Amino acid sequence: MNKTINQKAWYFVIPVFVLVAFNAAIPLMTVVNYSFQETFGNNVFAWEGTRWFKQILLSERFHASLGRQFAFTFIILLIQIPLGIAIALTMPKKGWGVPVCLILMSMPLLIPWNVVGAMWNIFALPDIGFLGYSLNAMGFDYNFTQQPGDAWFTTILMDVWHWTSLVVLLSYAGLNSIQPAYYQAAEIDGASRWATFRYIELPKMKKVLTLAILLRFMDSFMIYTEPFVLTGGGPGNTTAFLSIDLVKMALGQFDLGPAAAMSLIYFFIVLLVCWVFYNLMMKNEAQS
Amino acid sequence: MKKYKWLVPTLYIIFLMLPIYWLINMSFKTTTEIINTYSLWPQKFTTENYVKIFTDSTWYMGYINSITYTVFNTVISVAAALPAAYAFSRYKFVGDKHLFFWLLTNRMAPPAVFALPFFQFYSSVNLFDTHIAVALSHCLFNIPLAVWILEGFMSAVPKELDETAYVDGYSFGRFFFKIFLPTIAAGIGITMFFCFMFSWVELLLAKTLTATAAKPIAATMTRTASTSGYELGLLAAAGTLTIIPGAIVIYFVKNYIAKGFAMGRV
Numbered sequence: 001m002n003k004t005i006n007q008k009a010w011y012f013v014i015p016v017f018v019l020v021a022f023n024a025a026i027p028l029m030t031v032v033n034y035s036f037q038e039t040f041g042n043n044v045f046a047w048e049g050t051r052w053f054k055q056i057l058l059s060e061r062f063h064a065s066l067g068r069q070f071a072f073t074f075i076i077l078l079i080q081i082p083l084g085i086a087i088a089l090t091m092p093k094k095g096w097g098v099p100v101c102l103i104l105m106s107m108p109l110l111i112p113w114n115v116v117g118a119m120w121n122i123f124a125l126p127d128i129g130f131l132g133y134s135l136n137a138m139g140f141d142y143n144f145t146q147q148p149g150d151a152w153f154t155t156i157l158m159d160v161w162h163w164t165s166l167v168v169l170l171s172y173a174g175l176n177s178i179q180p181a182y183y184q185a186a187e188i189d190g191a192s193r194w195a196t197f198r199y200i201e202l203p204k205m206k207k208v209l210t211l212a213i214l215l216r217f218m219d220s221f222m223i224y225t226e227p228f229v230l231t232g233g234g235p236g237n238t239t240a241f242l243s244i245d246l247v248k249m250a251l252g253q254f255d256l257g258p259a260a261a262m263s264l265i266y267f268f269i270v271l272l273v274c275w276v277f278y279n280l281m282m283k284n285e286a287q288s
Numbered sequence: 289m290k291k292y293k294w295l296v297p298t299l300y301i302i303f304l305m306l307p308i309y310w311l312i313n314m315s316f317k318t319t320t321e322i323i324n325t326y327s328l329w330p331q332k333f334t335t336e337n338y339v340k341i342f343t344d345s346t347w348y349m350g351y352i353n354s355i356t357y358t359v360f361n362t363v364i365s366v367a368a369a370l371p372a373a374y375a376f377s378r379y380k381f382v383g384d385k386h387l388f389f390w391l392l393t394n395r396m397a398p399p400a401v402f403a404l405p406f407f408q409f410y411s412s413v414n415l416f417d418t419h420i421a422v423a424l425s426h427c428l429f430n431i432p433l434a435v436w437i438l439e440g441f442m443s444a445v446p447k448e449l450d451e452t453a454y455v456d457g458y459s460f461g462r463f464f465f466k467i468f469l470p471t472i473a474a475g476i477g478i479t480m481f482f483c484f485m486f487s488w489v490e491l492l493l494a495k496t497l498t499a500t501a502a503k504p505i506a507a508t509m510t511r512t513a514s515t516s517g518y519e520l521g522l523l524a525a526a527g528t529l530t531i532i533p534g535a536i537v538i539y540f541v542k543n544y545i546a547k548g549f550a551m552g553r554v
Binding site for chain 2: 027028164225
């Protein structure tokens with residue numbers, strides 16, 4: 001759409017600008033302040049320069065939680081994106097199945113995150129949970145509170161349970177926007193199922209899939225409540241992702257300086273990846 | 289191959305429903321039964337967990353608190369986002385692209401980063417432990433989201449609509465409320481759905497900014513772990529009840545969900 005140049009449009013944006021600035025800029029400045037200073041309580045501060053940044057960037061603890069975070073995000077993207085596409089492709093396109101699928105599949109998205117954690121906790125308990133009990137009955141030695149491997153398995157399964165529907169709904173919407181004429185043309189050409197997917201469906205879903213990856217990257221990178229309730233970051237530190245580690249440092253140990261420096265590094269990483277995605281997305285939008 | 293296509297969504301839905309069923313199953317058991325026996329359905333069916341929640345004010349107030357700040361937040365977010373989204377969809381102005389991306393960066397900010405400064409900030413302006421504090425803090429991610437979704441819907445409305453209305457002698461205000469808003473009613477509904485959803489499920493900020501007076505239900509639930517051992521039955525019943533508002537909201541917007549996602553902006 002060709003837009004008119006109108007500087008008065010700023011008046012329309014002011015409420016949003018004020019509300020978000022009030023919430024984002026002031027707290028962010030507090031974080032920036034802390035990150036360069038040492039505090040002794042009672043609002044006494046001493047300038048520390050870049051010491052906290054160096055300390056965090058060189059600390060093994062940060063490297064470990066960052067590594068765990070990337071591994072987690074990578075694994076869940078690798079599972080959720082293909083699985084979400086597969087489910088969207090097989091979902092009914094009309095009839096009573098559509099609302100049933102949509103309602104039931106959206107359910108996990110609307111459950112408070114700590115309830116998701118609590119629900120999976122009692123679902124996976126080895127003695128009284130359905131998942132834990134069944135796995136043990138099948139002969140697996142499963143206990144997510146003690147074995148790191150099991151804790152990872154449970155956290156990933158929980159995230160797949162919680163968020164795959166988002167990918168499904170996005171892909172389904174993308175598929176629905178394809179005109180029937182494309183499929184007819186493919187049929188006349190005698191295209192195989194794979195060729196139809198590869199050359200018609202996948203390109204048409206490109207936009208929503210970019211968005212799905214962006215959203216899943218962002219949200220899984222910030223994940224806090226669900227693993228915190230499920231495993232508490234344990235056993236040991238094996239499932240302590242970035243946010244969990246950060247909150248531990250800031251509110252648990254009250255190491256405000258290092259925690260603030262870590263926050264900024266953390267935010268910067270998310271921002272960098274999202275900026276790349278955002279540009280890709282806008283390029284897609286400009287093409288279509 | 290085509291005959292068995294229905295299997296994939298069916299199996300997926302079963303996988304989704306299993307943990308939910310387990311939660312509901314537990315909520316109808318007594319705590320002793322939960323701890324001592326493993327059973328696929330309640331042996332001694334009881335509703336005492338639910339009775340306790342509906343009669344104990346520390347429990348049911350949690351629901352009222354959560355719903356209160358969620359509704360506040362939805363109203364504030366959509367009301368503020370409407371004019372802004374209109375500006376982004378219709379006009380070019382200095383810094384519009386940067387502002388749009390800056391808004392989105394707030395959707396990307398990890399809440400854990402903001403938890404401590406939010407606590408200090410809202411305490412210093414005397415809003416700590418109020419519904420409005422939680423509602424305002426959730427604006428951080430809901431306003432960018434609302435602007436983004438609404439801008440998508442508004443851009444799909446041809447500009448000729450605006451121009452015709454002005455030619456017909458409508459003032460801007462009358463055009464906006466009488467013609468434009470009804471045209472994008474579905475978009476507003478979807479935006480409200482997503483604002484409600486993200487405010488309802490968020491806990492980290494809601495918990496950090498409240499103590500007793502505005503404590504969300506999800507935070508009340510963590511109490512069962514500390515006071516009298518693990519009251520799993522009560523926890524399960526409270527969890528089951530948190531699913532209901534979401535389920536009701538989904539039911540109302542079910543026909544619009546797919547369309548909302550089709551805009552590619554969630």
